[in-house]
Amino acid sequence: MGLAKRRRTLGHSQEELARMLGVDRTTVCRWESGKTAPQPPQRRGLAIALGISLPELDVLLSLPGVNSQETAGPQPGTPQDAREADEMIRREFLRILSVSGALTALPVEEAEAFTEAVRRGTAADYASMNSHLWRVYQLARPKNSIYPVIRAQLVTLNEALSGNRGGTRPLLSAAADLFQLAGEVAFDGNRYSDAVSSYALAASAGKDAGAYDLWACALVRHAYVEMSEQRHHQAAQLLGAAGGLADKGDNNLSTRHWVASVQAEAYAGLGDLDACERAMDRAETVRSLAGDGANGGWLRFDGTRLEEERGARYVQLGRLDSAEETLQGALGRTALAAGQSYRRRGAVLTGLAVIGAKRQDAEQIVTYGREAVVLARASSSGYIARRLRALCDEFGPLRRDHRVAELGADITMLSAP
The missing domain is CATH 1.20.930 (Transcription Elongation Factor S-II; Chain A)
Incomplete structure (x- = not known):
């Protein structure tokens, strides 16, 4: 019995099953045709909706061939169209990132042509806008409501980098910041692949900007995706790298304490109580920072959540x-x-x-x-x-x-x- 046959046996249409799972009908169609597979959180919901276990669902998903007689072509304005537009932005940004990363290695006299706009505050404007978007994101319900604004800001930032308007390093820092926010929105919406792409871009931009704290935070966010898929060993590797970067960053920021807090989650997932407790104790030292170690944007760890995290x-x-x-x-x-x-x-x-x-x-x-x-x-x-x-x-x-x-x-x- 295939996936579509099981659905029909229960008397569900594709539209009904899609509504139960909070996805588009075309998504169900792609699952049944074998073109795509449901994400881990969707697998749980799909198994419950079909009244089967997760291993039984895996068997249905592995069956070859198209199981459904129902078809659905792409509709204009669907989330798939939006993702294609985002993919174009990502590809273009990666191309620009390759060029911009090389510019950071140029002698000062050769890079002076690109710094004039920074003196006029252009890069500062991007940083200010990003900070505002993080505050809006924290208050937004639903979180994806701010995604169009993020996309527009990414396009504008791409144009600035492509036209060399502003110092390369400050603009790359702004990009590392903004791609982390884009990743957060995608992760909250269970779009894991989009989240990982955004975090990878954020890490690359942070690296080329020489912004160790931004770079480390991008790796921490990537680790959350791995843990959501029960890949705790992979998460621990990312967090180990993030810890090394945080040690090279600004000691007045709480980056290293946030790394430790998330490491505790990875160690707990691995069943290592002692390592988990040590990591939580390191995270607790955030209270000893002289000032506010969080910036309210890409770094929000201030210790207020430590109790619930420990629980x-x-x-x-x-x-x-x-x-x-x-x-x-x-x-x-x-x-x-x-x-x-x-x-x-x-x-x-x-x-x-x-x-x-x-x-x-x-x-x-x-x-x-x-x-x-x-x-x-x-x-x-x-x-x-x-x-x-x-x-x-x-x-x-x-x-x-x-x-x-x-x-x-x-x-x-x-x-x-």
């Missing part, structure tokens, strides 16, 4: 009593108010629901899981949706409990941006 690591490691005590403390400090993060509270609630699942406590799963679903719907956050889909994997025998089954259905219906 999440305890959940990963199976230390449930310590995890619950820590997350309950964090829950009171993430009460929603103007400007506070849905993502932070959603992550804490999901962590508490996972603890309930590991203890096979249906009441705890439903109590915290339902509130997290409300936040995911209100914010259209792919981040919270991913956490909730991972929660479904923990249900075990409680899937037969009607309350847990209803929560699982609600999670499946979440629309990712």
Whole structure:
């Protein structure tokens, strides 16, 4: 039985299945024809929607041939068209990056022609705009609502680099900043390939600009993608490189502390309690920085989330009593108010629901899981949706409990941006 046959057996049309998973009908068509494969978070939702296990889904996806009689051609204005436009921007930027990177090695007298605009504040204008976009991103619900502005800024920055308007290094720093933001939007929307491309470009631009902290932060964000796909060894390698770069950066910034915090997550994923605890302790030293080590843009780590991060690591490691005590403390400090993060509270609630699942406590799963679903719907956050889909994997025998089954259905219906 192929993927399309299983769908039809359940009485679902492509449109209905797409609506349940929060994707376009053409995406379902491409899955069924074998042209593309669902991303890891989509696989979980697809398996739940089709009433099969993940291994059974893998078997269906591996079957050769086109299983569906239904076809759907590309429609103008679809997300696929937008991605093609973004791919053109990326290719052009890579070409310019190759040239601009060479310019950074030129003697000062040969590069003077490219610095006049910097003296007039051109590069500073880009940095100011990027900083503003990060603030808007933090407040935006949904996050992808600011993507058109990011794309327009990327086009403008490309033109500046292509025309050598402004000093190369400052413009490359601005590009490293902006591509990290583009990656964040893509990652929140479960578009992993786009996120990785953006982070790779950010790292390359940061390298050519000699901006060690920007470069390190791009690697940290790339590591988050690896961990979302349960590739903790690969994440640890990226974070090791990021730590070396952070040590060469600005000691007044919190870059190295953020690296340590994320390393703790990678070590927890590998089951290494001692390494996780050491990394969390290094992250805690952010409190000893003389000033504000975060800039509110591409570097936002200031230690305020350490409690919930430590609780999440305890959940990963199976230390449930310590995890619950820590997350309950964090829950009171993430009460929603103007400007506070849905993502932070959603992550804490999901962590508490996972603890309930590991203890096979249906009441705890439903109590915290339902509130997290409300936040995911209100914010259209792919981040919270991913956490909730991972929660479904923990249900075990409680899937037969009607309350847990209803929560699982609600999670499946979440629309990712």
